[in-house]
Amino acid sequence: MKKIPLLLLGCGGVGRQLLQHIVSCRSLHAQQGIKLRVIGVCDSKSLVAASDVSVSELDDRFLLEACRIKSAGSSLSTLRSFGECQIYGHSELPQRVIEIASLLGKATGLALVDCSATMDTIDLLTRAIDLGCCIVLANKKPLTSLMEHYDKLVSQPRHIRHESTVGAGLPVIASLNRILSSGDPIRCIIGSLSGTLGYVMSELEDGKPLSEIVKAAKSLGYTEPDPRDDLGGMDVARKALILARLLGSRIVMDSIKVESLYPEEMSPSKMSIDEFMSTGLPLLDKYINDRVQKASLHGNVLRYVCVLEGSRCEVGIQELPKNSALGRLKGSDNVLEIYSRCYSQQPLVIQGAGAGNDTTAAGVLADILDIQDLFN
Numbered sequence: 019m020k021k022i023p024l025l026l027l028g029c030g031g032v033g034r035q036l037l038q039h040i041v042s043c044r045s046l047h048a049q050q051g052i053k054l055r056v057i058g059v060c061d062s063k064s065l066v067a068a069s070d071v072s073v074s075e076l077d078d079r080f081l082l083e084a085c086r087i088k089s090a091g092s093s094l095s096t097l098r099s100f101g102e103c104q105i106y107g108h109s110e111l112p113q114r115v116i117e118i119a120s121l122l123g124k125a126t127g128l129a130l131v132d133c134s135a136t137m138d139t140i141d142l143l144t145r146a147i148d149l150g151c152c153i154v155l156a157n158k159k160p161l162t163s164l165m166e167h168y169d170k171l172v173s174q175p176r177h178i179r180h181e182s183t184v185g186a187g188l189p190v191i192a193s194l195n196r197i198l199s200s201g202d203p204i205r206c207i208i209g210s211l212s213g214t215l216g217y218v219m220s221e222l223e224d225g226k227p228l229s230e231i232v233k234a235a236k237s238l239g240y241t242e243p244d245p246r247d248d249l250g251g252m253d254v255a256r257k258a259l260i261l262a263r264l265l266g267s268r269i270v271m272d273s274i275k276v277e278s279l280y281p282e283e284m285s286p287s288k289m290s291i292d293e294f295m296s297t298g299l300p301l302l303d304k305y306i307n308d309r310v311q312k313a314s315l316h317g318n319v320l321r322y323v324c325v326l327e328g329s330r331c332e333v334g335i336q337e338l339p340k341n342s343a344l345g346r347l348k349g350s351d352n353v354l355e356i357y358s359r360c361y362s363q364q365p366l367v368i369q370g371a372g373a374g375n376d377t378t379a380a381g382v383l384a385d386i387l388d389i390q391d392l393f394n
């Protein structure tokens with residue numbers, strides 16, 4: 019049986035769903051001769067790890083209890099009394115993760131899986147790469163920071179998978195890599211890459227207020243922890259930057275033109291998330307509704323579009339015909355049109371659910387299995 023030890027950073031909506039997928043796929047993986055050994059799980063405050071990570075793992079009962087207590091809003095540290103494990107506090111967490119990575123990286127291999135939504139994991143991830151570990155990311159932030167971090171993270175292409183960073187579970191990165199590796203130059207990518215904004219735009223067409231739609235998107239697990247990351251275009255800009263860098267552009271976030279749906283005075287430095295949701299958002303209802311009505315007078319709809327073409331990289335609202343590929347999108351679906359030499363007149367089109375914990379975690383799980391040949 020091939021054993022893949024993994025350590026999960028982040029036990030929020032996506033991280034918990036990943037643990038649940040792992041547990042529910044046990045017999046399928048056993049048939050494939052694979053066992054995923056979850057040797058540790060972190061949240062922002064603690065790391066809970068197996069008592070001897072070389073030989074033991076957190077069992078399924080423990081993992082499901084971890085999901086339960088995190089869903090209930092408690093910290094992982096409350097698992098102390100539940101089963102045999104070691105618990106480390108915030109200050110010891112990075113050092114202990116590195117110790118585990120050095121112990122397992124070269125010996126058995128270790129997959130460090132980042133389902134957090136923070137920049138703070140970059141140092142751990144880059145060091146883990148040096149220690150021979152693999153990294154699997156749903157978190158876009160490490161790949162959209164400095165160019166030097168990006169270069170380090172992708173320095174060993176077999177050791178990194180990040181399919182869920184763009185299009186959640188859709189096979190976007192894998193498809194682009196296949197096109198690129200066949201020497202087919204990609205000329206242009208146009209897409210709707212935000213499940214939240216796709217859902218928002220299509221629900222607005224039914225006359226619902228923006229503030230209600232965003233609340234629903236948050237409860238459906240489509241939004242980032244702070245929905246302003248979606249509404250301000252930053253989440254789409256991160257995806258655009260990941261795609262641009264994959265295509266070989268050495269650009270930084272500041273090179274991307276980003277249109278925000280909310281004004282500066284509602285930014286995170288001026289308002290808490292709760293304040294934004296309860297007080298800020300309703301103030302935007304009329305403005306957005308007017309824009310939707312104006313577009314509809316021309317037979318058009320609004321879509322939040324990402325365009326990558328040559329050195330052009332921009333994300334923002336466009337008025338598009340209702341019956342265009344992007345105009346027809348409904349709900350949280352993403353669509354990407356890829357133009358290359360082989361796909362010159364008719365683009366390669368990738369479309370489907372582009373957000374949600376289930377599909378995102380499924381994408382992460384598929385990434386982990388995709389690197390199985392690096393483990394014994």
Ligand SMILES: NC(=O)C1=CN([C@@H]2O[C@H](COP(=O)(O)OP(=O)(O)OC[C@H]3O[C@@H](n4cnc5c(N)ncnc54)[C@H](OP(=O)(O)O)[C@@H]3O)[C@@H](O)[C@H]2O)C=CC1
Pocket residue numbers: 027028029030031032033060061062063133134135136138139156157158159182183184185186213239240241242243372373374375378
């Ligand atoms: N939802 C979706 O549709 C998609 C999400 N993604 C990405 O998946 C990631 C996770 O999203 P989601 O689950 O919704 O986010 P959540 O906010 O629900 O969860 C984030 C988790 O990360 C933990 N965390 C915070 N800081 C650290 C740290 N320094 N080290 C380890 N863990 C940390 C948090 O801890 P605590 O619980 O203590 O707060 C929390 O458990 C995001 O990066 C998102 O962009 C990607 C594609 C689609």
Ligand SMILES: N[C@@H](CC=O)C(=O)O
Pocket residue numbers: 183185186211212213214215240241242248253372373374
């Ligand atoms: N918040 C994101 C989640 C996936 O990346 C989105 O809405 O697309």
